Amino acid sequence: MAQLIDGKAISQQIKDELKAEVEALKNDGTDICLAVIQVGDDPASSVYVRNKKRACAYIGVESRAYELPEDTTEEQLVELVKELNADDTVNGILVQLPLPAQIDEDKIIRTISADKDVDGFHPESVGKLWIGEKGFLSCTPAGVIQLLKRSGIEIAGKECVIIGRSNIVGKPMAALLLRENGTVTIAHSRTKNLADVTRRADILIVAIGKERFITSDYVKEGAVVIDVGMHRDAENHLCGDVDFADVEPVASAITPVPGGVGPMTIAMLMNNCVETVRS
Ligand SMILES: Nc1nc(=O)c2c([nH]1)NC[C@@H]1CN(c3ccc(C(=O)N[C@@H](CCC(=O)O)C(=O)O)cc3)C=[N+]21
Structure with missing residues (x-):
């Protein structure tokens, strides 16, 4: 049985921390x-x-x-x-x-x-991320890092494989995992032998945009699997890029959809809003 990484609970914890911080800021005017x-x-x-x-x-x-x-x-x-x-x-x-x-x-x-860029999409924010300067972080990848850290999953030294190279998820995800001292690979639509690459991963981050695409064939025994995808299937149920039922038995920890990465995106947006006034 894999550890279920509860994005709903972790995002709630972050929002409660922010609520207290905002209250204190309000008291200071x-x-x-x-x-x-x-x-x-x-x-x-x-x-x-x-x-x-x-x-x-x-x-x-x-x-x-x-x-x-x-x-x-x-x-x-x-x-x-x-x-x-x-x-x-x-x-x-x-x-x-x-x-x-x-x-x-x-x-x-x-x-x-750039100083109101709470999505972290502005080239100035992106540049600061890559050179290690403080700035607004793209919310979804920042949320993934919080999920890992607050679930006690070590990143340093781990083989991290990201599937997807978008400006809002894949690329900033790579920068953040690198900053945490992960060994980072970005796979994408032109990657050859994708399963050979993803089976190297200790931490597999999936952002391909294809419903239930990642099955256990793509996952090493004991890997941590983070699903950034979000789809409505033929039965109108929310599901991710990962075939949860098939992958869960081989993973050591896994995020559900819904209730995984999605709520974290919003929590990190709130963090960026508070960041605009932090000294
Ligand atoms: N400028 C901009 N910034 C964004 O951050 C942005 C955007 N545009 N456009 C669309 C995407 C998507 N996105 C999500 C946020 C929360 C959930 C979320 O809370 N999902 C819930 C389920 C929500 C539901 O029931 O549909 C979950 O996964 O549990 C999902 C997706 C932010 N985006």
């Missing part, structure tokens, strides 16, 4: 405000945005919601972001992704002021 911008009304995005607002309310951060129509132009969104950059009452700015096709996501990410 410091308030925190997160601006959340959603363009269009994609139902999945609406669920995530609602969860973020709820987390803000829980820890005592004000959330200011901006709901823009699907046909918003890039210029209009740039204008709003610039206004929020200049607004001293706004500490963090989150633009929910994906954006409609007429808007260039990179342009918007670069427009957000």
Whole structure:
């Protein structure tokens, strides 16, 4: 039986720590405000945005919601972001992704002021991460590190294999595991003999975006398996990139979906909101 890594419980613990920190900041006269911008009304995005607002309310951060129509132009969104950059009452700015096709996501990410970049997507945040300077960390990979640390799983010296090379998960995940002294491999869609690579992993991080793709054939006995995927299967159940029932018996520890990495992403977003005012 693998140890179940409980992202719901660990994210709750982090949110409680942040709630206490925010209360102390409030007593010193410091308030925190997160601006959340959603363009269009994609139902999945609406669920995530609602969860973020709820987390803000829980820890005592004000959330200011901006709901823009699907046909918003890039210029209009740039204008709003610039206004929020200049607004001293706004500490963090989150633009929910994906954006409609007429808007260039990179342009918007670069427009957000680097000191309000609570998603950690701005090139300045990414650069700081890779050179080991303090800055905003991408929330999902930062959440994975917290899951490992708070579950007592040592990273230093371990073979860490990440499947996926996106800017928001795979690449920052590699930087963070490296910073924790892991030996890091990034596998991706062009990797040859994927199972040979993933079976080397002591810690396997899966972010490929294919429903239940990783079976026990890809996993070394006793490995730690972290599932970053999120899908709705044919029966409308949430599931990950890992075939949980097949992999759980060979793993030493594993995250479920839901209740694994997802809630940690929101907890780390809250941490970044608090980070905007830490001295
Ligand atoms: N600018 C931006 N920043 C993001 O951080 C961002 C984004 N855009 N766009 C979409 C993705 C996705 N994302 C998730 C957050 C929480 C859960 C989460 O809490 N999942 C729950 C289940 C939620 C449910 O019931 O659907 C769980 O895994 O247990 C999942 C996914 C943040 N994202």
